[in-house]
Amino acid sequence: MTDRNHKLSLTRQAELLGISRGSLYYEPRPVSEDDLRLMRRIDKLHMEFPFAGSRMMKGLLRQEGFSAGRLHVATLMKQMGIEALYRKPNTSKPAPGHKIYPYLLRKLAVTRPNQVWAMDITYIPMARGFVYLTAVLDWFSRKVLAWRLSVTLETEPCLDALKEAMARYGKPEIMNTDRAASSRPSTSSKR
Incomplete structure (x- = not known):
């Protein structure tokens, strides 16, 4: 060269x-x-x-x-080029037709409870598969407002956790969910 x-x-x-x-x-x-x-x-x-x-x-x-x-x-x-082989869950693909909301938190100062909540799903490897943990957090206090464990990656536990958090603490101004391995910014919706 x-x-x-x-x-x-x-x-x-x-x-x-x-x-x-x-x-x-x-x-x-x-x-x-x-x-x-x-x-x-x-x-x-x-x-x-x-x-x-x-x-x-x-x-x-x-x-x-x-x-x-x-x-x-x-x-x-x-x-x-050797890598451990194990089954990994596929949690980062959005459903077809999934609406992408604008990212509202770029320069927002979080100064009070219920201003911004975050919700995320993670998987926990077990001996025979995975369990999925869904959590709703308040960004100001860093408090876990509600959580659910599930053996399937379905909508129901997510909705249950969100409903419980809203029943206990009211509605947030902004609900933020990330897009995990995606290169796009987090999705957010303003209430």
Whole structure:
């Protein structure tokens, strides 16, 4: 890509290619023999325990006498393209036709209770699947106003939690729900 003997300077060549100048001087180092041995063992253990993440993998390696830390194991797993395999819930896709409300909280100062509430759903992995936790919070006090656990990702527990919070504390001025892994800003609706 670059040529040290070209009439353009290396700095200009790097600039034109859109790469950092420092990368032109990078000399790759070979992987150490210890890391290669560790990587071979991680690969074999991953075949036996495909659900093992870096924490579990570190424990398995420790049992065999390896003394690598979790972050080093995680780095090696990433370099090798190894990732723990387990079922993950799909909670971030909006329903077709879902209305997206404008984000009302960008520069809003939250100064009193019931001004802004937030509602979110998270999943808790269990031995056989997941349970879903829905919570309604007041942004001013950070208090959990209501919550529900459910074994399914349905609307009913969310509505129950919201109805309970409204019955106990009245209606908020703004109800905010996030869009989790989406790149769009949170959805909000003003009441």
